[in-house]
Amino acid sequence: MNTNKTANMERTLELRDIAGNISHDLHITTDRTAGTHPVYCAGKERLYVTGFERGINIKFCKAVMRPLSDLNRTVTHNGKEIIPIVECAKIAEPDYDWKINRKMAKREIIYETWTDKVFFGYTGLHRYFKFTEKDDRYFYSVYQNDNMEYIPDQVPLFDYLHELKIDYRGLIDSGLAIDANKLEINPYK
Numbered sequence: 001m002n003t004n005k006t007a008n009m010e011r012t013l014e015l016r017d018i019a020g021n022i023s024h025d026l027h028i029t030t031d032r033t034a035g036t037h038p039v040y041c042a043g044k045e046r047l048y049v050t051g052f053e054r055g056i057n058i059k060f061c062k063a064v065m066r067p068l069s070d071l072n073r074t075v076t077h078n079g080k081e082i083i084p085i086v087e088c089a090k091i092a093e094p095d096y097d098w099k100i101n102r103k104m105a106k107r108e109i110i111y112e113t114w115t116d117k118v119f120f121g122y123t124g125l126h127r128y129f130k131f132t133e134k135d136d137r138y139f140y141s142v143y144q145n146d147n148m149e150y151i152p153d154q155v156p157l158f159d160y161l162h163e164l165k166i167d168y169r170g171l172i173d174s175g176l177a178i179d180a181n182k183l184e185i186n187p188y189k
Contacts, residue, residue, distance in 0.1 A: 020162035
């Protein structure tokens with residue numbers, strides 16, 4: 001029987017794990033050099049960083065990523081402090097005023113005598129409203145803790161996770177990426 005721990009130990013960093021992040025100034029670390037390096041190009045098995053004309057084999061690299069838990073925390077992106085899950089909610093449903101509520105974004109619908117709430121979340125971060133498999137990854141909206149709706153076009157949301165270098169693939173937990181917050185100098189601040 002193959003357990004998750006065994007599967008994680010056998011897992012290797014692949015281009016598909018980081019390809020969407022490369023156009024957004026993804027940094028890597030490698031045991032071949034000190035510090036972090038921005039990736040400017042990638043081949044099937046090599047990542048190209050300044051100072052290494054021949055590239056570095058991807059098996060010697062670790063991506064520098066933000067942990068999934070940064071989705072509901074204040075991070076600095078392009079010089080501005082944001083809360084990623086709130087920004088994702090604004091992308092999915094831009095006509096509303098979204099705020100943070102624990103691990104989800106929240107908007108309120110105010111009537112004369114009561115207030116309804118709509119929550120926006122991501123399954124990889126929590127499973128408050130519906131049982132999901134461990135590897136399920138999707139954004140959803142929930143009205144009054146009851147009616148779950150899947151966000152129809154999630155491509156812009158995952159593109160935004162790539163822009164932020166949020167590790168929704170579990171690379172940090174697998175040892176294939178480094179938590180940017182634990183570096184002496186976070187290249188994404």
